[in-house]
Amino acid sequence: MDYIISDTHFNHEKILYFDKSRVESLKLLGIAPTISEMDRYLEKIWNDTVTDEDTVYFLGDLGMFRKKQDFVAQLARLRGKKILFKGNHDHTDQLKAAYKAPEAQVIEVVETAKSLKIDGRQVWLSHYAVDLPYPLLSLHGHIHEAEYQRDNMINLSLDSAYMQTRVFGQPISFEALSPLLSQRIAAISEAYQIESENKRYDRLVERAFDEKITINKPTATQRHELALLVDYLNKNDLTYATVLKQFNIPNDNKVLSEKEKEKVNLTGFEFEQQTGMSGNTGIKDD
DSSP states (O other): EEEBBBBBBTOOOOOOHOOOHHHHHHHHTOOOOOOHHHHHHHHHHHHOOOOOOOOEEEOOOOBBBBSSSHHHHHHHHHHHEEEEETTTTOOHHHHHHHHHHHTTTEEEEEESSOOOOOOOOEEEEEOOOOOOOOOOOEEEETTTTTOOOOOOEEBTTTTTTTGGSSSTTTOOEEHHHHHHHHHHHHHHHHHHHHHHHHHHHHHHHHHHHHHOOOSSSSHHHHHHHHHHHHHHHHHHTOOOOHHHHHHOOOOOOOOHHHHHHTTTTOOOHHHHHHBBOOOOTTTOOO
């Protein structure tokens, strides 16, 4: 059977300071929130779950070890064949040593990322999240308790919101992960369908009223909302100025302070005035 997990952080003295949810998880299990007790528990839950015939895709940050032999020894205490992805706390020399040590049972070391299929769904495994196009899913670790609010990014750090719904610290099998992958693909498909229909409508509005009201580089959602507004304004012979007046927004020309000007680039006109150069040619005007 294939399993996956990330960010155990064995022997990492500061992890219980940074990850408060990890402390709470240990306390709920009746385990003292110390590094030695955490390490003992994580080893046990791993070995109670994984057999020597299983494969674990480990997405990085095994722990904090000063010596290569300590890194190797930690892996040797964990059952199963391992595919190790390099995390920001994993050192290349330690990974190489583990790969060469038979007792560690490391069958592959991945420096960056690896693509594979889980129940027919294409996923991208790496320590860091990657914003991938549909229908690819990014399975990652690294950010622990934090979450990217994107359906195509799935955080498998053992401290993540999803992994905290399961037995704490337990590697998750591909089989158990499959329903979540299906849910995410379905959510992305629905969002793409809605966006596609909105874009069709937006383009109709743009083409019909481009000379009266234009739409300039908004996000997909903002673009659709602006299209709805534009459609309403034109059908009712209204303008942006009407909206400003309705909401008591002054329709005035703006004069920036010197501090505000420092935050924005010069306009082409200001560039020419300041440098005496033509904005188009970069040549001094006579």
